[in-house]
Amino acid sequence: MAMDSAPVESTAPGERQSSETLGSLARGRIEDLRVAAAIQAGDEKAFLGLVERHHKAMVRLAGAYVPPGAAEEVTQEAWIGVLKGLHKFEGRSSLKAWIFRILINCAQFRGSREARAIPFSALEGDSPEAAVAKERFLDADHPRWPGHWASYPAPWSEDRLLSKETLAVIAKAMDGLPQAQREVMRLRDVEEWTSAEVCEALEISEANQRVLLHRARAKVRQALEPYVSGGTR
Amino acid sequence: MTNGSTPDLACKEVVELVTEYLEQTLSHNERTRFEQHLAICGGCKEYLREIRSTIDLSRKLSQGALAPNVRDELLTLFRKWKAG
Numbered sequence: 324m325a326m327d328s329a330p331v332e333s334t335a336p337g338e339r340q341s342s343e344t345l346g347s348l349a350r351g352r353i354e355d356l357r358v359a360a361a362i363q364a365g366d367e368k369a370f371l372g373l374v375e376r377h378h379k380a381m382v383r384l385a386g387a388y389v390p391p392g393a394a395e396e397v398t399q400e401a402w403i404g405v406l407k408g409l410h411k412f413e414g415r416s417s418l419k420a421w422i423f424r425i426l427i428n429c430a431q432f433r434g435s436r437e438a439r440a441i442p443f444s445a446l447e448g449d450s451p452e453a454a455v456a457k458e459r460f461l462d463a464d465h466p467r468w469p470g471h472w473a474s475y476p477a478p479w480s481e482d483r484l485l486s487k488e489t490l491a492v493i494a495k496a497m498d499g500l501p502q503a504q505r506e507v508m509r510l511r512d513v514e515e516w517t518s519a520e521v522c523e524a525l526e527i528s529e530a531n532q533r534v535l536l537h538r539a540r541a542k543v544r545q546a547l548e549p550y551v552s553g554g555t556r
Numbered sequence: 557m558t559n560g561s562t563p564d565l566a567c568k569e570v571v572e573l574v575t576e577y578l579e580q581t582l583s584h585n586e587r588t589r590f591e592q593h594l595a596i597c598g599g600c601k602e603y604l605r606e607i608r609s610t611i612d613l614s615r616k617l618s619q620g621a622l623a624p625n626v627r628d629e630l631l632t633l634f635r636k637w638k639a640g
Binding site: 475515 | 566567568569571572574575576579581597598599600602603605606607609610611613614615616617618619621622626627629630631633634635637638
């Protein structure tokens with residue numbers, strides 16, 4: 324398990340590694356160690372805090388490896404693994420990434436027993452996909468504007484964006500994504516994880532994560548387009 | 557927009573750079589070209605805005621509180637572990 328790699332190292336451009344980021348990272352790790360110690364001392368509130376924060380996302384992620392009916396059970400197994408292994412947590416990765424690594428190990432193990440053992444990195448085909456359909460652009464041999472918009476995307480309506488139907492559309496669009504894209508977008512955009520956290524938990528490279536996120540967001544945008552176009556700008 | 561010293565990015569290329577732009581992983585030079593393109597292209601500016609709206613909207617899918625029975629099951633599991 325690659326649990327010891329410090330996420331800061333994988334954060335690209337140097338300018339982003341400000342002392343503030345490092346400071347908040349250190350504070351996060353100290354808090355993680357405090358929570359881990361409290362749970363080991365039997366603090367139910369500290370344990371329930373973790374459960375409230377992560378359980379649902381864990382069940383969803385487990386569902387990428389095992390049949391839907393088994394996801395809840397696998398997640399409970401993972402919690403047992405977390406409790407049993409907590410004394411070994413040293414704060415070298417975030418507690419969140421550490422917990423999700425245990426979950427993924429449990430889910431992969433169960434998945435292999437049920438013949439669905441697929442490494443996360445293999446869940447994605449390599450076929451290049453365009454973020455926007457090529458028909459939306461002028462041809463490469465267009466005399467004046469090769470590769471530019473044939474017509475601009477229409478502005479989105481704020482009212483429609485805020486409607487319940489739109490939320491249903493986005494939920495459906497995300498469910499319809501290929502598995503790896505779906506999980507990356509869920510963790511990044513729904514659960515608001517950082518890219519370093521996602522890479523650490525899923526054991527994928529920054530570049531791979533970015534490609535998955537890029538494809539996922541582009542497809543979801545495309546699915547939303549017909550519902551929310553028609554605003555004014 | 558085609559007369560600059562470096563060739564202008566085509567919109568088709570810009571939409572593929574949006575995630576790297578938002579992740580701040582473009583090189584300084586790429587970032588400048590990207591932003592220069594946005595400054596003159598309403599279509600790409602709109603596309604970026606729509607990707608941002610998509611991200612904001614997906615945030616709202618974050619699920620609320622845990623079902624009480626799941627919470628109770630996990631608490632039981634915790635107490636068993638504690639009793640060792």
